[in-house]
Amino acid sequence: MAKRVGLEVTVAVAEAVALCRIDMAGVYPITPQSHIAEHLSNMVADGLLDAEFVTVESEHSAMSAVIGASGAGARAYTATASQGLLLMNELLPIASAMRLPICMAVANRAVSGPLNILNDHSDIMPQRDTGWISLFAENSQEAVDLSIQAFRIAEDQDVMLPVNVNIDGFQLTHMVEPVEMPTQEEVDQFLPPFVPHATLHPSKPVTMGAFSMADYFTEIMKAKDEAIRNSKKVILDVWEEWGRLFGRSYKPVESYKADDAETLILTMGSMGETAQLAIDELRDKGVKAGLIKLRLWRPFPFAEIKAAVKNTKKLIVTDRAVSFGGPGGPVFSEIKSALYAETTRPAIYNYIYGLGGRDITVHDFVGMFEKVLADTENSSADTYEFWGVRE
Amino acid sequence: MALKTWRELPIGCVVTEPGSASEYHTGSWRSQRPIWDDAKCIKCGICYVYCPEGCVQQTEDGFFKANMDYCKGCGICAHECWPRAIKMVEEE
Numbered sequence: 472m473a474k475r476v477g478l479e480v481t482v483a484v485a486e487a488v489a490l491c492r493i494d495m496a497g498v499y500p501i502t503p504q505s506h507i508a509e510h511l512s513n514m515v516a517d518g519l520l521d522a523e524f525v526t527v528e529s530e531h532s533a534m535s536a537v538i539g540a541s542g543a544g545a546r547a548y549t550a551t552a553s554q555g556l557l558l559m560n561e562l563l564p565i566a567s568a569m570r571l572p573i574c575m576a577v578a579n580r581a582v583s584g585p586l587n588i589l590n591d592h593s594d595i596m597p598q599r600d601t602g603w604i605s606l607f608a609e610n611s612q613e614a615v616d617l618s619i620q621a622f623r624i625a626e627d628q629d630v631m632l633p634v635n636v637n638i639d640g641f642q643l644t645h646m647v648e649p650v651e652m653p654t655q656e657e658v659d660q661f662l663p664p665f666v667p668h669a670t671l672h673p674s675k676p677v678t679m680g681a682f683s684m685a686d687y688f689t690e691i692m693k694a695k696d697e698a699i700r701n702s703k704k705v706i707l708d709v710w711e712e713w714g715r716l717f718g719r720s721y722k723p724v725e726s727y728k729a730d731d732a733e734t735l736i737l738t739m740g741s742m743g744e745t746a747q748l749a750i751d752e753l754r755d756k757g758v759k760a761g762l763i764k765l766r767l768w769r770p771f772p773f774a775e776i777k778a779a780v781k782n783t784k785k786l787i788v789t790d791r792a793v794s795f796g797g798p799g800g801p802v803f804s805e806i807k808s809a810l811y812a813e814t815t816r817p818a819i820y821n822y823i824y825g826l827g828g829r830d831i832t833v834h835d836f837v838g839m840f841e842k843v844l845a846d847t848e849n850s851s852a853d854t855y856e857f858w859g860v861r862e
Numbered sequence: 863m864a865l866k867t868w869r870e871l872p873i874g875c876v877v878t879e880p881g882s883a884s885e886y887h888t889g890s891w892r893s894q895r896p897i898w899d900d901a902k903c904i905k906c907g908i909c910y911v912y913c914p915e916g917c918v919q920q921t922e923d924g925f926f927k928a929n930m931d932y933c934k935g936c937g938i939c940a941h942e943c944w945p946r947a948i949k950m951v952e953e954e
Binding site for chain 1: 873875878
């Protein structure tokens with residue numbers, strides 16, 4: 472039986488990863504991810520986790536090391552944040568092109584400059600097109616569950632792609648929350664040993680990461696795009712199985728009081744819990760407000776998003792990153808694009824908020840609804856606004 | 863050799879046949895070819911040493927020639943040949 476324990480989220484994630492019987496971790500510490508590195512390193516040093524912990528000299532080396540380990544057939548794990556993720560960037564499309572099922576936690580943190588260690592999504596958003604499956608956790612339990620599911624999804628023979636699990640820095644990583652930790656037996660039952668599609672071994676020489684000219688590059692990109700698109704079916708199957716085994720269900724787009732909502736707000740990550748309280752408050756006042764939470768960022772859940780907003784009049788998309796000089800926040804652009812061809816679609820508003828750790832309260836979410844509802848002509852729809860910015 | 867479609871590519875484009883790079887004839891990239899003047903050649907082998915493609919070979923009589931399947935026509939051999947025995951000429 473799963474045990475309900477109170478753990479800091481980073482520690483819980485490290486424990487969950489250990490339950491996955493990783494063979495290797497290559498992690499460079501960076502705030503607010505460091506406790507994952509520390510706890511994994513402790514577990515290896517204390518003999519509680521039979522894995523290699525490679526103390527790398529940078530995140531570029533961390534990602535290079537896990538690519539090598541995964542290529543050799545190891546179940547490999549890493550974790551990072553912010554500048555560390557940006558330093559890994561060069562390797563991220565290589566991991567996915569080589570179809571190596573590496574799993575990584577991203578303790579989301581604002582990207583410099585100015586230097587800031589607190590939470591937003593400006594680190595993960597620029598990694599959108601690297602060919603990684605990208606999941607967002609809302610609370611401790613989801614961080615633990617997604618960290619385990621990540622390996623199962625990544626290593627599926629029909630997927631073989633790396634997965635990142637996004638965990639909001641501090642607002643989630645440093646919380647101590649009750650979490651049901653699955654037992655080793657349960658995880659073993661859920662997650663079979665890793666069977667690589669190829670390994671680097673002297674008895675059966677192969678070349679991984681070979682050069683390609685223009686005659687093959689397009690076909691290789693097409694194959695990679697198909698691979699990540701097709702991974703959605705496996706993701707849904709894995710979540711369905713998880714629900715059966717552990718009683719907690721996961722969907723690409725989660726909803727809260729959304730069915731009859733006339734105005735919906737969309738959040739990602741830890742903001743969902745705060746927004747939920749705002750929905751309750753608005754419902755008490757008679758406002759038909761609802762919430763949708765985007766858990767699966769890549770592959771993008773087009774059908775689920777379309778279905779979720781089909782009956783709503785107004786949709787507030789929140790973003791925790793800026794596309795400077797662009798059409799709005801990155802999530803907003805994607806949602807607008809996804810709904811472009813729909814005959815009926817809601818007026819879409821975009822609030823960029825919670826940057827560099829700026830606190831967002833229930834009051835802020837209520838304020839967004841009030842502002843949008845007061846805009847009866849939808850005159851501020853289709854544009855973006857920095858929520859709470861001092862004018 | 864017919865090019866594979868995207869569906870036919872192995873997962874992760876793993877190459878399972880060792881040494882198969884030799885099937886790729888980089889000679890098709892060439893716009894110039896090296897011509898050796900054996901009257902000037904002193905058989906020092908600097909062309910053999912410097913060829914980045916490894917396609918310069920010594921013949922039985924001690925002179926050198928390039929394997930045109932792989933010679934990209936980079937001209938490094940001609941540049942390094944201090945007796946100036948190698949000339950780069952335009953491909954037709």
